[in-house]
Amino acid sequence: MTTTLSILTMASSLLLIVLILLHKGKGGGLSSMFGGGMTSSLSGSSVVEKNLNRITILVGSIWTICIVALGILLKAV
Numbered sequence: 001m002t003t004t005l006s007i008l009t010m011a012s013s014l015l016l017i018v019l020i021l022l023h024k025g026k027g028g029g030l031s032s033m034f035g036g037g038m039t040s041s042l043s044g045s046s047v048v049e050k051n052l053n054r055i056t057i058l059v060g061s062i063w064t065i066c067i068v069a070l071g072i073l074l075k076a077v
Contacts, residue, residue: 005070012063019056024049 009066
């Protein structure tokens with residue numbers, strides 16, 4: 001059980017990193033210093049961005065549940 005949760009945690013961690021890097025920058029950060037913040041979107045959030053947000057929240061929830069479950073399992077041992 002611990003091995004399965006560890007593998008799931010590692011997989012969700014890598015997927016979470018990729019999903020977070022796919023998000024569009026909101027400006028005001030380091031990217032806007034080099035001209036990345038000059039572009040502005042004329043429309044609101046697209047369907048792709050909304051789905052990306054939902055998938056990121058889902059993977060983050062799975063990661064959190066795995067971390068808590070691993071903590072409980074390892075504390076019981």
